[in-house]
Amino acid sequence: MNIKRVLIAGIVLAIGIYGGYLWQAKPKVSVVMLTYQRETMLPQAIESILGQTYKNFEMIIINDGSTDKTEQVVKNYQDRRIRYYKNDINHGIAYSRNKAANLARGEYIMIMDDDDKSEPERMAKQVDFLEKHKDISVVAGQIKGLPRIPENHDNIAMGLIQYNNFGNANVMYRSAFAKQHKIHYDEKLKTSEDWDFWLAMLFSGAKFAALKDDVLERNGASKKYYQASYEDGNVIIREKIGERISPQNPQKFYQANACEKLQMLGDKKIFTVPFYKNLLKINCP
Numbered sequence: 524m525n526i527k528r529v530l531i532a533g534i535v536l537a538i539g540i541y542g543g544y545l546w547q548a549k550p551k552v553s554v555v556m557l558t559y560q561r562e563t564m565l566p567q568a569i570e571s572i573l574g575q576t577y578k579n580f581e582m583i584i585i586n587d588g589s590t591d592k593t594e595q596v597v598k599n600y601q602d603r604r605i606r607y608y609k610n611d612i613n614h615g616i617a618y619s620r621n622k623a624a625n626l627a628r629g630e631y632i633m634i635m636d637d638d639d640k641s642e643p644e645r646m647a648k649q650v651d652f653l654e655k656h657k658d659i660s661v662v663a664g665q666i667k668g669l670p671r672i673p674e675n676h677d678n679i680a681m682g683l684i685q686y687n688n689f690g691n692a693n694v695m696y697r698s699a700f701a702k703q704h705k706i707h708y709d710e711k712l713k714t715s716e717d718w719d720f721w722l723a724m725l726f727s728g729a730k731f732a733a734l735k736d737d738v739l740e741r742n743g744a745s746k747k748y749y750q751a752s753y754e755d756g757n758v759i760i761r762e763k764i765g766e767r768i769s770p771q772n773p774q775k776f777y778q779a780n781a782c783e784k785l786q787m788l789g790d791k792k793i794f795t796v797p798f799y800k801n802l803l804k805i806n807c808p
Contacts (some may be wrong), residue, residue, distance in 0.1 A: 553629030588613035617708035664738025687718035715756035
């Protein structure tokens with residue numbers, strides 16, 4: 524009887540260890556965070572993730588060559604879900620976001636910035652949404668105090684071809700979709716790389732949505748260390764939009780009237796059919 528009890532106890536222990544290994548090796552969510560020179564704000568960002576009500580995640584932190592105490596701050600957290608990496612030099616936002624995405628093991632990738640604070644139920648709400656809506660590849664949440672993001676795909680898509688109406692650090696997306704379509708951040712871009720990434724997802728057939736709830740609080744007073752002209756970045760992105768729509772003549776899209784623009788967008792299938800037909804009805808009398 525004692526031998527039997529010992530065997531059972533051993534089996535239970537083995538299952539527990541194996542289950543713990545699977546939990547660690549196959550997280551549902553990979554939280555990816557790029558950080559640079561933010562030793563004072565970083566704890567708030569990290570703790571807002573470690574305090575999430577949803578627990579099955581890993582947190583990948585990429586230190587983009589910081590010279591302050593960033594590394595010490597991260598290493599103060601003894602949590603096995605944190606995976607920490609440091610770039611030898613400062614490579615920039617797009618490079619580090621690609622590195623984090625390549626390291627991610629989760630089904631979903633959740634973006635987090637080092638000067639923001641996620642609401643405690645953010646991860647749970649975004650995971651729940653993606654689990655219930657298999658047709659949606661990308662879901663945002665609202666950012667406290669900022670203009671509201673449209674909740675349905677068509678209105679998001681309509682905005683994205685004009686400006687970034689979606690955000691970045693408030694977003695969770697399906698890793699498999701990005702990998703399947705070989706979508707990554709353009710490392711030549713010094714700014715607006717997030718807008719370009721969402722456009723690549725959109726033109727690859729991704730469907731977007733947004734929660735009605737606030738999921739993120741931003742620190743508007745934080746210093747911006749990656750200096751770049753947003754105006755110059757937006758010009759580049761709009762050129763890339765033109766190339767996607769009319770490769771032979773990228774300027775053609777912006778020279779067209781509303782009806783012509785819609786007709787050029789028709790074969791890109793970025794809108795749902797009813798929405799697109801209604802747009803044509805309104806703009807092409």
